[in-house]
Amino acid sequence: MTTKNAGRAGWSAVRVVRDRNAGLFLAGVVISGFGTSALWLAAGVWVKDLTGSDRLAALCLLAMWAPTLAGPLLGGLADRARRTPLLIGASLFMAGLLLTLCTVDSPRGLWLLYAVLFVYGAVGVVHDAAESALVAAAVDRSLLGDFNGLRMTTNEGMKLVAPLAGAGLYTAYGGAGVALLDALTFVLAAAVYAFLRIPADRPAPPSDGHRVRSAEGARHLWSHPVLRPLVVAGGATMLCAGLSGALVYAVVDDLGHSPAYAGVLYAVQGAGSVTVGLLSGPALRRLGARRFAACGIALLAVAVALRAVPDDALAWACSAAIGAGLPAVLIAALTTVQQQTPGPLLGRVTATANTLVFTPNVVGLAVGAALVEPVGHRLLLVVVGCALAATAAALLHRPASAERTASRSPSDANPA
Template identity: 65%
Template sequence: MTTTSTWPLVRVLRDRDAGLFLAGAVVSRFGSSAMWLACGVWVKDLTGSDGLAALCLLALWLPTLAGPALGTLADRGRRRPLLIALNLASALLLLALLAAGSAGRLWLLFAVLVGYGALGVVHDAAESALVAAAVAPRLLGDFNGLRMTVTEGMKLVAPLTGAGLYAAYGGRAVALLDAATFVLAAGLCAAVRVREAPPEPPAGHWWERTAEGARHLWRHPGLRPLVLAGGVTMLCAGIGGATLYPAVDSLGRPPAYAGVLYAVQGAGSVAGGLLAGPALRHLGDRWFAAAGIGLFGAAVAVRAVPVEPVVLASSAAVGIGLPAVLIAALTAVQRETPAVLRGRAAAASDTLVFGPNVLGLAVGAALVGVAGLWLLLPALGAVLLATALVLAQRPPSPARTAAKSMS
């Protein structure tokens, strides 16, 4: 039996299916991160508009708001064939960008991005459900932590690769690279060995089936506080994101210095993801999430201090603390949701957690010009610390005992 002292990566790679899922996450996140940056640069080159370039990120995020409806697709059939089909469909969709070479065809690029985002919502819901079926429960925390590490790690490497490829060969080359990663991810998914029970015929009205995932989250006493805390955290993260460049200005640094802060935050997230599995086993879902939110809140508050070492330390702490509630919520949803509902519950959870981030970005852009860093950042920190305290008041989740007994 694997002991809790074994490194999370070793624990996961010893499980064949978990290792295949993680490898698939590596290649698909690499391609997606490279494409995300290249699309903005592509639009900027075609139009010269910063606003249109910024809309690329909105186009990718927009389908998240339809998560509960899109998540129903993840529960309609076997998830492994669906994931293979979604990866291949994403690859084919990206090939449409080969025709998007002029400002007159900018609509095609944005249409592809919206479709790309919609396929991604269904993919994430189906993958979350299939992982819960294929990966041993004792490995879920380790796996989700490592997947967060992969996601953040790719943000450190892939954008530079995408930018270099774009500079040398243009946006079409980056689209081809991303399409190739999806084909490879489809092959890795095909190699996963998991027996899925035939899906039950859909019952009830379409809207009722769509709402079942959100209803399950709301009625479950363990999932509801985690998802709500995740939504509050991501709302604050969105508002705080608008303070990045004012914080850079307070240091007397040029705007490009924001890249350094992003890199430091990414490194913190990589470290936090590696520690997530052991921390979840020892603390439980709620306390692990509360500790991360508390660290994130303290880091946001001290970022108002215009001292470079303090701001750098704050960025690292944000990277460690922010993913905790995301990992805890995802793991709890996988563990506490019946198999027939996992796709809808995962998609609803993503909408409730990540949807507020979009609102936060807009609110932060409005507030940052009215309230200075010395007012806004400590206020955000106070909200986050209060959220952590409320979450920590609850007793340890039953999953903690179960996780420890299976370790």
């Protein structure tokens, strides 16, 4: 990257941070993301310590992911209520709910932990939908790509730091200590959201039933010539990412390292994601959403396939490339959803898009875990790389009619 492009990326990031509402949103993401990442790690360790069961520990992640399947329904809540009070109320509700985990000290209390994690996931779906809609209304459209890139950067940065802090806190004070930390971050995030100043944060009164309103989001997403291919490509990419992620321990074993070495590769991957997050705004403006996403997927395809070669230096390079390539389609899809969706629909469309994009990741993890031993990780990595390359090529094939339709629909980008 040239010095000129680096300077543009840096100036765009400064513009986002200097925007009052954008800066407050990013602060909320940092604070709440720290607590969430810490709890995500500690919950599994907590269950493992109480039961000794890997299966029960894995259910923690499932409990947090399961509500994503109800995204279209849950996202409708973000379109039926004032979104700023919704963010504040959801944060304070979770802070209070997390305090109940202080009573979990034996296997008999695990039902409460799983229940809290399930509610945590459901509230997260509503929270993300409301936040996306508010960002589209509060942040200048020309900065949405920069904002979403910085959001990705802060999230990945928290994933590098928070799990270590969570592990240390768990070692010193147990699971209750981590739950208290997460509760505190929710309270602080609520305080940050209280300072938001966003006009026109009043939803229109519903004219149809809840099911009809929920279907409107999916219908808008699927009928839109710009959004549909990005979301489909995002889902295909996350399916492949899940398959690849399930093979990481086989890759580490092939390199001749202990399973703990996977943590090193994940850290390198996180560094790649931090980098692309800073550059995504200028890249989106220069390339457009489709080409930016396709370039990221193509980079991901090469990196995943080359992971089949057992070489440490190459493994590090591939991890960094995976971290840089994977977020591109996610940032492109979210930014385009915010730009091309009317404000009253944005909560439902965002939640539906998240469901379609992220649910395949869980499927990919399960399929990869089932195939790694009978098929072998090297062949699977090459096949996944080829599938990603095909996804990138398909995304670059843009029908002219889609361009014309999108250009005739400027009203779709009007925020609420």
